[in-house]
Amino acid sequence: MKGHKSINYWKSEYIGRTLVTLCGIVIVLTTLAIIAFIAGKGIQSFTVSGISLWEMITSTNWSPNDGHYGALIFIAGSTLVSIGAVLVSAPIAIALAIFMNYISPKFGEKVLRPVLELLVGIPSVVYGLLGVSILVPFLRDSFGGVGFSLMAGIIVLSIMILPTIATLASDALRGVPPQLLEASYGLGSTRWQAISRVVIPAAKKGVMTGIVLGLARAFGEALAVQMVIGNTIKLPEALTSPTATLTGVLTMDMSNTLNGTAWNNALWSLALILLVISFLFILIIRFIGNRGGEK
Amino acid sequence: MNSRTVNKIWTGIFYIVAIFIVLLLGFLVFEILKRGWGFWDLSFLTGKSSNVEAGGGIGYQLWNSFYMLIITLIISVPLGLGAGIYLAEYAKPGKLLNFIRLCIDTMASLPSIVVGLFGLLVFVTATGWGYTIIGGALAITILNLPSLARVSESAILDVPGSVKEASLGLGATRWQTIVKITLPSAMPQIITGVILAAGRIFGEAAALIYTAGLMTPILNPAADLSNPVNPFNIFRPAETLAVHIWKLNSEGIVPDAQAIATKSAAVLIIMVLIFNLLARLFSTLLQKHFEGSKGKKKKTQAAA
């Protein structure tokens, strides 16, 4: 029983294991490559073109023709539009998750889940198209102004990230042991009391993860937002004023500027900022996860 | 207020939200289809798009979308499945696994435009390929890999441990167990995940603008496979349907640009619908095939 074993036996185990390990390594290498390339490009504006990082993240003056590369407006615009989207989307998403798990699982399973899957499936250009042709005119007629606005971006984005948050929140709720629900019912609580006082606190970690992930999605979304937000290089004064986002400037200027120019390098720096921010979101999610695990 | 009343009010709110979302989707789909009415016209679906004259079709774009989808799946499914198997079956908890997960999470949260730009740097410029289908497919692979890996991992983890134990208990190696027991059982869930991913691949534009290009050469199936006009050449530029919509909306100078864009959007939505239906159909069929009628019963019990 010791020692001997047919070659095939080992081969199948060894080859299979190696192959799937390689797949894991591919993921790691790709991620590292992306970080390396984007960082390598993005850092050139500071090392080669002599732009100050501090100016880039604190100044609102973006006029590449005069050598000013302040990206604060874009950072603020991206932040505002994503936070706005999450504020709109998260309550609705959580309500959907509760509905799917506790109010009417049947309707949730048969109707809501397919609906959410479809919403994910609608391409972002189509959202942009609908945004331009339905939402922008509607906002213009209702609130005045040009319609292209922070609010338009928020609304489009909130629909786009709804499925992400709802699905993750729903998973989190499903993970709450049914015994807790039973315990609460057993003490004579109503359904709402059980949900609000026991289920949601118990699922907080998962729900928060969903929200942060939604935020990350919103931050990185490019085409749809760019089509409706107006791209004005100015901090928004109101929900109805247009502003610009990081992804918006990237889509607009990247293809029209030349490799190696300060302008182009500055754009790569914006891409790097996007990467760093999405990485920050991941760290936040992990932090939430760990903190929850300690208890 | 009486807690029973509060309960009723909240129940009402939940119903309203749920119905609102269903209506919202209904409205969106209705609007898309209404605006793109007539999209099923065969000469539109198969016709060649024109840059100048009205009446162009989306034949090339549709073909490109499907071809891109297939190439992407050929690359990303084995990778995602492999990574999923690795995570579920072989990875040992520890620093390395933690790092792999961090990478997957990071990859999953990458903005698609950043992936597109990475693709531009690497697949377009560094390799000297220019805008190609393969470059686009690789870029979307990056976007899809995390979710495919996760779907595979959770599908594999969902296979009851007792069945895996039974196989190992008979002296099977891990790999034999994976291939003969685990994967067949996890397949329905994996396939559902893949089909849903396919829907998303179909609709991706931002990453493709920088990698697969905005144009398709005039295709000629008779041409040599290495010729960029051969439809199957993966080293040729290819504008997909989603990119086409974006381009029509931004640079379309044909008189009927808006009409084509909205019709294309309708086609895209129909495709996404079909993918979703397929996913559902497939998973129910396979579920039945693999587990028999008893599998279902087990589930309801577990849920209760």
Next chain:
Amino acid sequence: MSEIKDKKQEMAMQTEQSKSMDAKPLVYDTRNLNLWYGDNHALKDINLPIQENEVTAIIGPSGCGKSTYIKVLNRMIELVPSVKTTGEILYRGDNIFDKSYQVEELRKKVGMVFQKPNPFPKSIYENVAYGPKIHGVKNKKELDEIVETSLRGAAIWDEVKDRLHENAYGLSGGQQQRICLARCLAVSPDVILMDEPTSALDPISTLKVEELVQELKEKFSIIIVTHNMQQAARISDKTAFFLSGEVIEFDDTDKIFSTPKDKRTEDYITGRFG
């Protein structure tokens, strides 16, 4: 073995008391109860009168419907969507299946302790105060009092009084189970349902919970499901033996364990199956 014999003798001496069975008022009266999970007929024509201030044990092999029955008593079974019932259960004279019957009130009156301790992921204090709070008690002092009394009632006050605001998950299984009992006592119930409350506990915790049950029956009526026949014999006044969804035998505990009428009961309590 000897333990059981002692019990029997003790019980035998109480016979005249048991004779007065019908004197005590009924808390629950189950009449022709049938229950289906989808097509699965899980409870068949159950008739079971349950008396005040007694411990009623329910025994039977796995899957015979014990948990199902106990969950019907506070309508917790409704959480399973596929369930259908016929027949009636009178609680203090009212049919709990009546349309107008307020299930929250019922559950307030009928506490429940589960097999696995299931404290909320909150502090010990919040766990116990949860019930009173949802029923509208807001006054801090009043809550403090309820929490203390309930924890004392569940014989765990001394162990936790210095850590009331720590998370209940930090306690041992046996302590958690008693917290759950305290949580239940805090809404001043009338009946307490227990579904194998000790099967996940170590011997010492088990003993504590058993003693507690004996004390609590002074004030409450207790219905306890158990796998452990010796436990049933030790702590209960009445025992119902379930098999495949039917009540095979229901009688004074001493009778069930000394002179079972049904062959199946005998087979079960002598360990021939189950």
Next chain:
Amino acid sequence: MSEIKDKKQEMAMQTEQSKSMDAKPLVYDTRNLNLWYGDNHALKDINLPIQENEVTAIIGPSGCGKSTYIKVLNRMIELVPSVKTTGEILYRGDNIFDKSYQVEELRKKVGMVFQKPNPFPKSIYENVAYGPKIHGVKNKKELDEIVETSLRGAAIWDEVKDRLHENAYGLSGGQQQRICLARCLAVSPDVILMDEPTSALDPISTLKVEELVQELKEKFSIIIVTHNMQQAARISDKTAFFLSGEVIEFDDTDKIFSTPKDKRTEDYITGRFG
């Protein structure tokens, strides 16, 4: 109760046979085995010699480490990543923890039947043929023969011979359990480990499996974990009583049940806890 007494007498008569205990060769010899799940010391200094062609029962309250121990015997415990062990287990003289020890071979020799029937989601035939196939048997006729012999060995051939190619999930729990046993027999094991094989079964299926165990011990050595003390008394030759990860007592079954040496063993078998 009476059943147990009968058993005792019967056992008492077999005493001289039991005296010859050390004559039979050992299949397993466990020496100073310790096992941790992370920081949880789940098995403490276990010493247990297990003899050929006997039924060895392992009893003890929930969580005492019965399943853990039985899973160490075929190294299935390695599936839990946090597990650490010290000490040794000799199977037929070789330490199974040796680096060079081939775990697949061990598992081929040591079959295992679990608490919940766990057939593969395949046809009955494929379930039974699975083991031989992965060990290289390709010949269709040979496979057919193995399948039939194994199903007969598990006393289920007659029930399934006409539906060999139907999905095993369509069978009843008891039938599934016997399919699992047949699957195990198909790789011609030397030892069969059973972890509460009847606890999910109805009385009649339980009886069938118990009879089967008695038959199988002619050819195999059997180690069986059970919650049901009466079952241990009925079917086993030796019994080990586990408590909190320790072997409290290990002896001939009749001795354990008639004259336990340890107070805790007595408390457990008389149902004072567990």
Next chain:
Amino acid sequence: ACGNDNPNDASSSDGVGAEISGIVTAAGSTALLPLADVAANEFMQKHSDVSVTVQGGGSGTGINQVANGAVNIGNSDVPSADKIEDEALAGQLVDNKVSGIAFGIVVNEDVKVDDLTVEQIQGIFSGKITNWKEVGGQDLEINVINRPASSGTRITFDKTVMKDVKINDSIGTNQDSNGAVENSINSTSGSISYLAMSYLVEGKDTSLKIITIDGAEPTTDDVANGSYPFWSYEYMVTKGEPKGAAKAYIDFLVSEEFAEKVDQMGYIPMVELMDR
């Protein structure tokens, strides 16, 4: 396995007139794209052995790609030297003028103004003039719509109309593309922007209005006679002098035989601009 790696020398024989073959790839300016594409189709009908593919991507992309050797021709709205900072690289690139293009100042049709002076336009886009009544129209707020600063159209607008006056980016909105500009002018009352004339071909159901600058129209005539300032050349940039099929293609584009088509599509044929 890809057809892009050997630029320019893909032809089997040199010189016009002889049968030419090979693969030409072009990418870049979206403004030039329609013309380049139509020319490619007509050119390929003449020379069936040549395959010409034209990509968009923007002027910057075009120059980048041709500089990298990823395409044979980079289409650009501006001379490559304007974009490129690396002098050595700029020296290798040759800008071939292939046509002129005129741009129109366009407004939503509800604007009751038909002509603006250059100063008025400068006032509007720098944010000094905010109401149409200040330039002779009705009392209506002006909604400025700009292209992003890197766009060729905007650079031309800057150079030929705004001159030393700076465009104020914090008023109005920025639209990524000609199409988006067209859409938002159509739907936003009081809006003003600028568009390449190639986007204003007949047959489109748009409701925007073209405004004359100091009385001059964005027509071939007015551009040729020097009265209309808002126009520029379109370039096909090659790495080194164009050769083979690429040269043949560029030559075809500027040829007299193709000039009529150029004019029809809203561009200005090179023949008309010869004397400028």
